[in-house]
Amino acid sequence: MSEEHTSGTSTPSPAEMLAITERQQQRAERALDINPGLLFGVWGAAWVLGFGELYLTIGDDPVLLVPLWQALGIFFGCLGVAGFITVWHLASSLRGLRGPTQKSGAMHGWSWTLGFVGLGALIAATSRMGISDDVYAMLWASGSGLLVGVLYLSGGALTGSWTQYGVGLWILAINAAGAFTGIPNHYLVMSLAGGGGFLVAGTVLTLRARAKPSPSHERLPGEPE
Amino acid sequence: MNPADVRLDPVIHAQARLRVMTTLAALPTEDRIAFGRLRELLDMTPGNLITHLRKLDEAGYTDSTKTGPGRGTTYVYLTEAGRTAFDQYMRQLRALLEPVTDEGDS
Numbered sequence: 001m002s003e004e005h006t007s008g009t010s011t012p013s014p015a016e017m018l019a020i021t022e023r024q025q026q027r028a029e030r031a032l033d034i035n036p037g038l039l040f041g042v043w044g045a046a047w048v049l050g051f052g053e054l055y056l057t058i059g060d061d062p063v064l065l066v067p068l069w070q071a072l073g074i075f076f077g078c079l080g081v082a083g084f085i086t087v088w089h090l091a092s093s094l095r096g097l098r099g100p101t102q103k104s105g106a107m108h109g110w111s112w113t114l115g116f117v118g119l120g121a122l123i124a125a126t127s128r129m130g131i132s133d134d135v136y137a138m139l140w141a142s143g144s145g146l147l148v149g150v151l152y153l154s155g156g157a158l159t160g161s162w163t164q165y166g167v168g169l170w171i172l173a174i175n176a177a178g179a180f181t182g183i184p185n186h187y188l189v190m191s192l193a194g195g196g197g198f199l200v201a202g203t204v205l206t207l208r209a210r211a212k213p214s215p216s217h218e219r220l221p222g223e224p225e
Numbered sequence: 226m227n228p229a230d231v232r233l234d235p236v237i238h239a240q241a242r243l244r245v246m247t248t249l250a251a252l253p254t255e256d257r258i259a260f261g262r263l264r265e266l267l268d269m270t271p272g273n274l275i276t277h278l279r280k281l282d283e284a285g286y287t288d289s290t291k292t293g294p295g296r297g298t299t300y301v302y303l304t305e306a307g308r309t310a311f312d313q314y315m316r317q318l319r320a321l322l323e324p325v326t327d328e329g330d331s
Contacts, residue, residue, distance in 0.1 A: 011238060011239065012240060014233075014318050014321040015322055017238070017240070017318060018318050021243055021244070021247045021318075024244045024247040024248060024267075025247050025248075025251055027266065028247065028248045028251035028266055032251060095262055096259030096261060097257065097262070098256070098257045098258075098259075098300055099253070099256030100253070100255050100256065101252075101256050
């Protein structure tokens, strides 16, 4: 009996009950769901700024004169901020949850980390054979593009998301084409087409989420009172 | 038609328990949520939530299991029976409000 007084004086009408469940569902989804629009937006901004800055500061005839270590510091700073926001968002959405979704999410997260560790090892081994700075830079840029593209393909395939799959295809395509423009031009391709592509995907997903019909209002007039 | 004609599941048909069921149903099947996080999403006091969960557990709609050593954490999830009951409840609720069923309103 102690529980009944907390659930209102008497049982609400069906219309009210429907409004209650829809409101709670919205609240739960907002708190629990991962927001892909936000993540695409954050990484899009990081790529546009980071690769854009590399393009402007690196090369034989750079637009901006900045020491290499500073240019790389800014670049990794951009990626670091995006990474931090991603981890923070995932951690707050998934807090207190256990089960198959969390497990596959964690496995997917680790495949990004392991992929980049593997890429780093491959490039380190290659650089021991004696390669120029441009080749080194190209391996990092296009290798990362390849890895990112493939991971989006597999993420999209497993979740049945055409948006993610499409982003994967797009990144693979612009990375393959951009690589032929050489360093530093490939940075510009990664910035505008790569980062820009993420921003487009993020905008599309955000608009689609907004367009989702907000429930609970139309049905109320039918109440029997 | 008269709402009294349809018997809504009394276990679910109470504001607090409906909100608990709604929140659990928002999780993918087989995923569990920690008691504390569930409480945050519902703005309920621990004692209140425990009372309602006990009722839902007894009906077989939810499962609350303690995991981990020591005091551990309680994780709650919606059982298959719970999901079925919730879906049916929602269908009935919508049917009650659907004006499409003839014009037997008067």
